[in-house]
Amino acid sequence: MTASCDDAAMDDDQAVTSGPWTRRRRRIGYQNAWLTVWHDEVTRPDGAPGIYGVVHFANLAAGVLVLDGEDRVLLVGQHRYALDAYSWEIPEGGVPAGETALEGARRELREETGVEAALWQELARVHLSNSVTDELAVLFLATGLTHGAATPDGTEDLEIRWLPFEDVLGMTLDGSISDAMTVLAVERYALRRATSALDQ
Amino acid sequence: MTASCDDAAMDDDQAVTSGPWTRRRRRIGYQNAWLTVWHDEVTRPDGAPGIYGVVHFANLAAGVLVLDGEDRVLLVGQHRYALDAYSWEIPEGGVPAGETALEGARRELREETGVEAALWQELARVHLSNSVTDELAVLFLATGLTHGAATPDGTEDLEIRWLPFEDVLGMTLDGSISDAMTVLAVERYALRRATSALDQ
Numbered sequence: 001m002t003a004s005c006d007d008a009a010m011d012d013d014q015a016v017t018s019g020p021w022t023r024r025r026r027r028i029g030y031q032n033a034w035l036t037v038w039h040d041e042v043t044r045p046d047g048a049p050g051i052y053g054v055v056h057f058a059n060l061a062a063g064v065l066v067l068d069g070e071d072r073v074l075l076v077g078q079h080r081y082a083l084d085a086y087s088w089e090i091p092e093g094g095v096p097a098g099e100t101a102l103e104g105a106r107r108e109l110r111e112e113t114g115v116e117a118a119l120w121q122e123l124a125r126v127h128l129s130n131s132v133t134d135e136l137a138v139l140f141l142a143t144g145l146t147h148g149a150a151t152p153d154g155t156e157d158l159e160i161r162w163l164p165f166e167d168v169l170g171m172t173l174d175g176s177i178s179d180a181m182t183v184l185a186v187e188r189y190a191l192r193r194a195t196s197a198l199d200q
Numbered sequence: 201m202t203a204s205c206d207d208a209a210m211d212d213d214q215a216v217t218s219g220p221w222t223r224r225r226r227r228i229g230y231q232n233a234w235l236t237v238w239h240d241e242v243t244r245p246d247g248a249p250g251i252y253g254v255v256h257f258a259n260l261a262a263g264v265l266v267l268d269g270e271d272r273v274l275l276v277g278q279h280r281y282a283l284d285a286y287s288w289e290i291p292e293g294g295v296p297a298g299e300t301a302l303e304g305a306r307r308e309l310r311e312e313t314g315v316e317a318a319l320w321q322e323l324a325r326v327h328l329s330n331s332v333t334d335e336l337a338v339l340f341l342a343t344g345l346t347h348g349a350a351t352p353d354g355t356e357d358l359e360i361r362w363l364p365f366e367d368v369l370g371m372t373l374d375g376s377i378s379d380a381m382t383v384l385a386v387e388r389y390a391l392r393r394a395t396s397a398l399d400q
């Protein structure tokens with residue numbers, strides 16, 4: 001799929017209210033299989049005219065904190081093209097509209113790592129960058145593991161590591177893990193553990 | 201500023217390596233004052249041709265967890281246009297290249313809320329959505345407060361609330377706060393408190 005600058009077919013001139021904003025006109029500024037940028041002509045909260053570029057994600061983002069029986073976390077390492085940097089993260093992937101977040105998370109985990117999990121629990125549901133995107137991330141805790149063969153797709157060149165939970169928490173806290181979904185999942189789970197230790 | 205579909209002037213046909221990816225050609229698919237979408241023709245890690253749409257942010261995102269002497273947190277409420285939803289968040293804003301994250305955070309806090317803080321501490325530095333964006337968020341803890349008059353800009357229609365830290369933590373944990381930067385800042389700080397309580 002190539003980017004679209006063929007605006008005429010995409011125009012939407014119907015005024016739409018969004019809280020204190022009014023959208024006067026929407027056209028597609030860019031589109032590929034993963035994202036669409038809507039270029040909106042708006043009236044701002046103060047009544048002045050303006051524009052808003054909204055990055056709409058085709059998929060939701062699922063991430064899985066995978067814990068084995070020895071309290072080790074499954075990390076996936078890959079070069080992130082958008083950052084031109086190597087990144088260690090929990091297994092993550094895009095979930096299209098026809099799939100639930102849980103189904104997508106199971107599938108991504110199986111494809112990327114070959115791991116299947118019997119027990120799934122939703123950890124968090126957040127909007128990653130709400131100033132200009134509508135991207136929703138759903139994070140899971142997965143335990144009760146069985147191990148099979150990975151089948152990564154052609155865009156994925158992945159390394160796998162199992163590291164003690166405390167080490168992974170250290171990596172999020174010291175910044176050596178910088179992926180927001182990973183930091184969120186690891187620290188929410190760490191907080192749950194610390195809170196339950198305090199309650200005892 | 202309007203979106204650009206004037207690709208010819210923007211073409212970059214120099215092959216560039218990004219880990220196991222090779223970028224063959226880059227053009228600007230969309231651009232406004234806040235973001236640029238690069239439409240890249242690439243060779244994927246498996247050697248197949250593909251495309252990558254990279255959302256480049258002009259600004260970094262700063263967020264401030266503001267705590268007063270009564271352990272209350274400053275929250276800002278606003279309608280988020282990209283989500284068409286109301287959202288309670290820590291004060292956040294974009295920091296352009298000429299400003300440090302700390303300078304930008306101070307400025308945004310003062311503009312949005314009129315609050316100034318004597319003590320600043322960096323809490324976290326994360327990439328919010330690294331599959332297709334390069335957006336960096338820097339989160340601070342700010343204490344030692346003085347209060348002045350807010351001067352929000354014309355795109356901002358804000359409410360201000362001071363809520364007990366434990367209530368705000370409850371809102372991140374139960375999903376009534378869904379903004380990732382807010383969840384990250386609040387839960388990292390809560391984890392620090394819980395850990396230090398456990399150490400005593």
